[in-house]
Structures are given as C-alpha cells and as structure tokens.
Amino acid sequence: MTPAMRTVRALWGSTHPGPTLVVTALALALGIAVGLEPWRLVLLTLAVFAGQLSIGLSNDAIDSPRDTAVGRTDKPIARGDVSERTAWIAAIGAAVAALALSAPLGFGMLAAHALFLASAWSYNAGLKSTAFSIVPFLVSFGIFPSLATLSMPDPRVAAPWGWIAGAALGAAVHLTNVLPDLDDDRATGVRGLPHRLGARVSAVVAAGGIVVGAIAVLVGGSQGSPSVLSWVFFSAVVVVAVGTAVLALVRPPTRVLFRLVMLAALLLAAQLVATGGAYAA
Numbered sequence: 705m706t707p708a709m710r711t712v713r714a715l716w717g718s719t720h721p722g723p724t725l726v727v728t729a730l731a732l733a734l735g736i737a738v739g740l741e742p743w744r745l746v747l748l749t750l751a752v753f754a755g756q757l758s759i760g761l762s763n764d765a766i767d768s769p770r771d772t773a774v775g776r777t778d779k780p781i782a783r784g785d786v787s788e789r790t791a792w793i794a795a796i797g798a799a800v801a802a803l804a805l806s807a808p809l810g811f812g813m814l815a816a817h818a819l820f821l822a823s824a825w826s827y828n829a830g831l832k833s834t835a836f837s838i839v840p841f842l843v844s845f846g847i848f849p850s851l852a853t854l855s856m857p858d859p860r861v862a863a864p865w866g867w868i869a870g871a872a873l874g875a876a877v878h879l880t881n882v883l884p885d886l887d888d889d890r891a892t893g894v895r896g897l898p899h900r901l902g903a904r905v906s907a908v909v910a911a912g913g914i915v916v917g918a919i920a921v922l923v924g925g926s927q928g929s930p931s932v933l934s935w936v937f938f939s940a941v942v943v944v945a946v947g948t949a950v951l952a953l954v955r956p957p958t959r960v961l962f963r964l965v966m967l968a969a970l971l972l973a974a975q976l977v978a979t980g981g982a983y984a985a
Contacts, residue, residue, distance in 0.1 A: 714786035715794050718779070719760035723881075726966045727848075728753040733973035734852035741857075747805050748813075748855045755802035755821050761795035763828045770894070799825075812861075813854040820844045820851065837896030838878050845874025849976075865924025866976075869917040873969055876913035879906040880948070880961045907952030907961055914945040914968045921972060925979030937975035944968045 705713070731752035735745040764771070764781050768791075771782035780786050799821060806817040820843075827840035849866035853859065862870075882898050898906040918941035922930050930938070948964045 711786055714780035718764040718781055718791055719757045724756040724760055726969055727756050730969060730973045733977050734849055737977045738852050738856055740855055744809060744855050747809055748852060751802050751805035751817060754798045754805060758795045758798035758802060759824045761791050762825055765791040765795060766828050809855040810859050812859045816847050816850050816854050820847045832896050833894045835897055835900060838875055841874035841878040842871045846871035863924060865920040869920040872913040872917035876910035876965050879910035880965045904952050908949050911945040911949035915942055917972055918942060921975045933978045937971055937978060941968050941971045
C-alpha cells in the first residue's frame with residue numbers, strides 16, 4: 705500500500721465510518737421520501753456525506769491529545785497513522801465541500817446545513833464536556849429532516865413531528881454513543897450529560913427517545929390513520945428500543961447499544977419512506 709493510500713485509509717478511519725454511512729443513508733432515504741429529482745437527491749446525499757466526514761474528522765483531531773493520553777489504539781491519529789494537521793485540513797476541506805454541494809439546492813438548504821454543521825462542530829469543540837452536551841444533537845438531528853424538504857423545488861421545513869422524531873433520535877444517539885468510553889472520558893476531563901447520568905440511566909433514556917421518535921412518525925406521518933406497514937415499522941423500532949433498555953440493565957455498556965440505536969435510525973428512515981412525503985407537509 706502506498707503512503708497516500710495509507711493516509712486515505714487512516715483519514716477514513718477517523719471519520720467515524722459507521723455513523724457517517726448511517727446518517728448519509730438516512731439523508732438518501734428522506735430524499736426519496738419527498739420525491740427529490742435524481743440530481744437533487746445526489747447532491748443532498750453527497751452534501752450530507754461530506755458534512756459527516758468533516759464532523760468525524762474534526763472530532764478526532766480535537767480529541768487526539770486525549771486519545772493519545774489514554775492509549776486509544778483504535779484511533780488513527782492517536783496511533784500516529786495520520787497527523788493531526790492532515791486531519792484538520794481534510795475536515796475543513798470536507799466542510800467546505802458540504803456547503804458547496806448544498807448551495808445549488810437553495811439558500812434554505814445551505815443555511816440549514818450550515819447550522820447543522822456548526823451545531824455538530826460546537827459539540828466537538830467543547831460542549832461535549834458540559835451538561836449541555838446533548839443540545840447539539842437535539843439541534844442538528846432536529847434540523848436533519850428539513851435538509852431533504854429544503855432541497856425540494858418548492859422548499860419548506862419539515863412537519864413538526866419530523867423535527868420531534870429527529871431530535872428524539874439525536875438524543876438517543878448521543879446518550880449511547882459515548883457509553884463504552886465513559887471511563888476514558890472521565891480520565892481526560894470530559895464530563896458531558898451521559899457521564900453525569902451514568903451508563904444505565906443514559907441507555908434507558910435513549911431507549912425512551914427512540915420510542916418517542918417512533919410515536920411521532922406513526923401518529924404524524926399517518927395523519928391519524930396508521931397503515932399496516934406503519935405499525936410494522938413502529939413495532940420493529942419499539943422492539944429495538946426495549947432490547948436496548950434490557951441490555952443496558954443486565955449487561956455492562958458496550959458498543960452494541962450504539963449499534964442498536966443506529967439500527968433504530970434506519971428503521972425510522974424506512975418508516976418515513978413508507979409515509980411518502982407526509983413529513984414535508
């Protein structure tokens with residue numbers, strides 16, 4: 705493998721690939737749900753992908769001193785596979801690309817995506833160490849459904865229940881994502897909301913957030929008369945939520961909890977697609 709390929713591989717490992725791909729898939733699904741034209745759908749998906757790359761890279765670049773201090777061998781920058789400077793260049797470049805790709809979709813989409821990214825970067829830059837660490841997730845994921853509706857030829861923000869579902873999901877993602885790293889975070893001075901609540905309480909609250917999101921989609925998206933398919937997706941999300949809560953109560957927190965939340969995110973996206981363009985109302 706050439707040095708350039710090793711650098712690209714290390715940078716990719718610093719983007720938090722799993723969440724990056726899941727959020728990008730969510731954007732694609734929501735774009736399909738509102739019936740975007742192919743070129744708009746492609747731009748939306750690429751813009752969100754680039755934005756997620758910038759968020760993941762900036763997170764690892766900012767955290768690299770702490771990751772090195774606690775011996776995080778799973779982090780490419782801490783391992784020395786790629787320099788912090790290179791990661792910063794890539795993060796800034798990805799953010800610029802995300803906004804450039806958003807611009808052709810309209811000012812509303814550009815402004816919303818800029819706010820989405822600014823909120824996420826504020827978490828990386830310091831809010832993650834405060835009791836308000838959940839706020840960027842509420843803001844960014846609350847905005848997220850509107851990225852697709854604002855990309856429409858007749859742009860509009862998502863329906864209120866879409867905001868609720870997005871924010872609830874964001875809360876769940878935050879509360880479970882950090883669970884396996886609580887001890888390392890405490891050792892380096894990071895004390896966000898999940899650290900203050902504790903692992904089990906955080907996981908149970910996250911499961912509740914998943915259910916809130918599912919209820920919002922079921923009731924709002926079905927306009928008072930849920931279809932059989934809506935009930936199927938709702939039931940699947942609830943099963944995942946209950947599984948998350950049970951695992952949190954009977955076993956030490958692991959990355960499995962986060963993966964379950966990501967599975968719930970994909971199920972919610974599928975539920976949104978099944979409602980058609982209802983959430984754009």
